[in-house]
Amino acid sequence: MNDDNKNINKDIGEEVDETENGILENAPDAEEADDIVSEEDENAPNLIKKLRGKLKECEGEKNEYLDKWQRERADFINYKKRNEEENRQFVKFANERLMEEIIPVLESFEMAFSNKKVWESLPEVWRKGVEYIRSQLLSVLKNKGLEELNPPRGEKFNPNIHIAEATEPIFDKNEDSVIIRVIKKGYGLSGKIIIPPKVVVGEFSEGKIEKKE
Numbered sequence: 001m002n003d004d005n006k007n008i009n010k011d012i013g014e015e016v017d018e019t020e021n022g023i024l025e026n027a028p029d030a031e032e033a034d035d036i037v038s039e040e041d042e043n044a045p046n047l048i049k050k051l052r053g054k055l056k057e058c059e060g061e062k063n064e065y066l067d068k069w070q071r072e073r074a075d076f077i078n079y080k081k082r083n084e085e086e087n088r089q090f091v092k093f094a095n096e097r098l099m100e101e102i103i104p105v106l107e108s109f110e111m112a113f114s115n116k117k118v119w120e121s122l123p124e125v126w127r128k129g130v131e132y133i134r135s136q137l138l139s140v141l142k143n144k145g146l147e148e149l150n151p152p153r154g155e156k157f158n159p160n161i162h163i164a165e166a167t168e169p170i171f172d173k174n175e176d177s178v179i180i181r182v183i184k185k186g187y188g189l190s191g192k193i194i195i196p197p198k199v200v201v202g203e204f205s206e207g208k209i210e211k212k213e
Helices: 002-026 030-114 116-120 124-143 206-212
Strands: 146-149 163-170 179-184 186-189 192-195 198-204
Touching (some): 030 116, 030 124, 030 186, 030 192, 124 146
Antiparallel strands (some): 146 186, 179 198
């Protein structure tokens, strides 16, 4: 029995030795191992180069998508601004047209009030009622941006704002080309003149002074 065990152990030992020898024979020697490492080192720059190229490609796509998104966002903002401006212009135009249609009503009130003798001859209760209606109407229109243009005497005549219906001789040089009186009030809307006031303008002449003397 002991002899059998010895033989078995001997056989196992021989097999182990053969296996080890086979592994050693198949294993690369030191020079071959260095070649493998060297080959991996040589491939590393190419791999890094490929990765960098891929990264650059991804960054390019990202910038392209970002640029497209920014352009579309800018287009949307511009569209929104244009739409808001168009709406403001529409409302402004609609208000202006409405004022142009209502202003003649205000002027009718002014014409009725201008003849004081006839106006004051009417019943007081009736006059106060009409004046109150006119005041209410004007208040509503002013809240919508309407303003009366009633330049005072002495204001410099401006052809961009006023209409000179007539001139009046004056003997004070300081009153040359200034407003003497208002014939008809004007109206503006939110800073824009829609009906200019009609005025009488002073006209200075030295000859007139000499004639007076």
